Amino acid sequence: MQHIVNHIERFTSKPGAKLHLQWIPSHVGILANELADNCAKQACNLPTISEGTFIPSSELKPTWASTASSTNLEIHRLRQSTGGSWTASFQDTPCTSAWYLNKQLTRSEITRTNRLLLGHGNNRLFQYRMRGANCPHCRYCKDHNEVETIEHIITNCRQLRVAMMEALGGCTIREVMQGAGKPDNRLPHILECLEKEQVQF
Numbered sequence: 001m002q003h004i005v006n007h008i009e010r011f012t013s014k015p016g017a018k019l020h021l022q023w024i025p026s027h028v029g030i031l032a033n034e035l036a037d038n039c040a041k042q043a044c045n046l047p048t049i050s051e052g053t054f055i056p057s058s059e060l061k062p063t064w065a066s067t068a069s070s071t072n073l074e075i076h077r078l079r080q081s082t083g084g085s086w087t088a089s090f091q092d093t094p095c096t097s098a099w100y101l102n103k104q105l106t107r108s109e110i111t112r113t114n115r116l117l118l119g120h121g122n123n124r125l126f127q128y129r130m131r132g133a134n135c136p137h138c139r140y141c142k143d144h145n146e147v148e149t150i151e152h153i154i155t156n157c158r159q160l161r162v163a164m165m166e167a168l169g170g171c172t173i174r175e176v177m178q179g180a181g182k183p184d185n186r187l188p189h190i191l192e193c194l195e196k197e198q199v200q201f
């Protein structure tokens, strides 16, 4: 922990450095996180660290960066071909920079928009996974065949459909999600609509 704090202090003391801290919900059920967890568990069970796994500190950052970038792309492609990924449905390649930099937005607007873009928020499915709800079904349309995900809420919840169509203002969901942070993008209208409809996410 102290090591992380030292790093943050060193980083923020640089001129022009900007630090964005953001709380995100637990990563239960997130593919890349599950992979990282599995790797860490396997490594803990190794009796010793073999010579072959030694990486000098000078090579650590570039090695980590190239591995992370290729793994990220691989997972993104896997999700596009297997389905089940909300973000991959509108974003063809993984993001390389944050959409909210240099924008006049509140922390809440950034966090809530990120939840819509990532499909990862405090919805019924998340609460169910964290054992805080008895079922993952949508509280708004009350359809027991529909799991309450961000994707469901935005794209096909019967209860929210009319309000959502109005918030989209004739744009497609793909256009709106791809255009985060651009002028005239409808994501703020979607946030407003969800707030009006008292949707928790």
Ligand SMILES: [Zn+2]
Binding pocket: 138, 139, 140, 141, 142, 143, 146, 152, 153, 156, 157, 158, 159
């Ligand atoms: Zn619903």
